[in-house]
Amino acid sequence: MAMVDTAAAHDVSRRRFLARVTNGIIGIIGAAVAYITGRAGLSTIAGAQANWLPATSLLDLKPNEPTPITLTVSRLDGFREVIDRKTIFLVKTGDKEVAAMDSTCSHLGCLVAWDAKAELFKCPCHGGVYDRTGAVKDGPPPQALTKLSTRIDGQRVLVQV
Numbered sequence: 001m002a003m004v005d006t007a008a009a010h011d012v013s014r015r016r017f018l019a020r021v022t023n024g025i026i027g028i029i030g031a032a033v034a035y036i037t038g039r040a041g042l043s044t045i046a047g048a049q050a051n052w053l054p055a056t057s058l059l060d061l062k063p064n065e066p067t068p069i070t071l072t073v074s075r076l077d078g079f080r081e082v083i084d085r086k087t088i089f090l091v092k093t094g095d096k097e098v099a100a101m102d103s104t105c106s107h108l109g110c111l112v113a114w115d116a117k118a119e120l121f122k123c124p125c126h127g128g129v130y131d132r133t134g135a136v137k138d139g140p141p142p143q144a145l146t147k148l149s150t151r152i153d154g155q156r157v158l159v160q161v
Contacts, residue, residue, distance in 0.1 A: 061092035
């Protein structure tokens, strides 16, 4: 009978060992997933906070006239860095005040253009019309052009995208 007890004890210790190894592997996998997820979340938050891009100089903007500016925006797409071009409109509304709007029509995403004679933004795709502040005047767009935050650093205009 002593042999049976030794074999049973050996079998129990083998199960305990395999359970500990399995739990250790699961713990390592869980820690790796938490690390990767946490880094992705933190980089998204940090990128959103620090995305101020230089757009132009205050001296290059005419008062109350929308000026198209093309920005180069880099973003992470998985493990690759992707470079996008984004067109915005800047409107100098005061000595040190500049408003910024995305040029993407809120209807289907076409790019609007400034018509200086009519003093309106016009979308060539479906006839959307916006005033100089980006508010909808006519056509199918459901909402105004997206406003972007700006700040002035000396003579440089910075835009948050």
